[in-house]
Amino acid sequence: MPKRVDHQERRKLIADALMRVAAERGLEAVSLRHVAAEAGVSSGMVQHYFRTKDEMMTFALSVVRERGEARVTRAVAALGEDPSPRTLLRTMLAELLPLDEARRADGRVALAFLAYTAVRPTVAAGLHRETAELLAFIAGQIRAAQAAGAAETRVDPDRAAVALLAVMEGLGVYLLGGHYPAETALGALDAQLDLLLGPAPRGRAVPPRRPSKP
């Protein structure tokens, strides 16, 4: 009996190859031919699953995003029940930083994709909803901390959420460029949370991450 081809699986195989090419050699090396060679399939096969480079890039980024979400979900689950907004936000944002090789590889793909979409507004539009949802979630956590008396109330939660997400994104960009080590980025993230949500509560310290050197 012929084996049924799992199309989603094959798309994933090709997207993984695309990501290895992008992470190791940069976005400009991402071509139909290179990706096909890396995946060990024909160029025709790649074209069967992805009609355009936009489609291939968008799918690759969605894989990167799903991995990031899975990492965040795992890390947040490990916090136990009912973590404070500060602990939750710290865990979530630190998990999205390119602090180890796996996350650096994903981060390079995400950065390549950002550069790619900066000249293709229609491709970028697909990401806007996700960003808006993430910002709403962060603003909700800031609002909860303010209501609990733990946070600065003179700052508008929506504006503070935009700034906090931008800190994470900017730290990621500087980490990928090797401008400073992981410790510097985490120190800045903590300083930001100190400013916004007050110092980390004693006796319930956030467990320090042990990042690998970039």
Add this chain to the structure above:
Amino acid sequence: MPKRVDHQERRKLIADALMRVAAERGLEAVSLRHVAAEAGVSSGMVQHYFRTKDEMMTFALSVVRERGEARVTRAVAALGEDPSPRTLLRTMLAELLPLDEARRADGRVALAFLAYTAVRPTVAAGLHRETAELLAFIAGQIRAAQAAGAAETRVDPDRAAVALLAVMEGLGVYLLGGHYPAETALGALDAQLDLLLGPAPRGRAVPPRRPSKP
């Protein structure tokens, strides 16, 4: 008498062509051939001035950086003598955001370069000194504000500087992706400065920028 060729001028002409290609069509469109066509010169001429793509990219980014510096210098000079650290930092960081078409074009080149260097550590290393100098300057301004009693003293100025520069970079990335309008980015930057340096002083308000729609 034959006209003497101005080599710096010709490099600049080629780099400008590279930047137009990168800004309009993305980094992966940047090739010797495309850049030569855009500049109206031969591929051999481009190779005469830039032996490698790394050299061409590095020069293009230095042009973008010089333009940014010139914008910041002009804007800071317009503040008059002895602006407050808050006013100075606000002016400087807002000037570096991609809020109008000229700065968006430069921002796209910078983002493309970041993605390019993320897989080429030796090219990225050339930027590290500039980032360190910028961080030292920002930390110095935060320190001055703290000494003048205008700023939160519970935050380490060096960590706060890393976070503040990351905010600017992250806002730039989200603006280039069209995730939110210029007003949202400026609102977040002001919220960040409110947190760090206290609310803007009354009677000496920072003149509002009038950003163009992205």
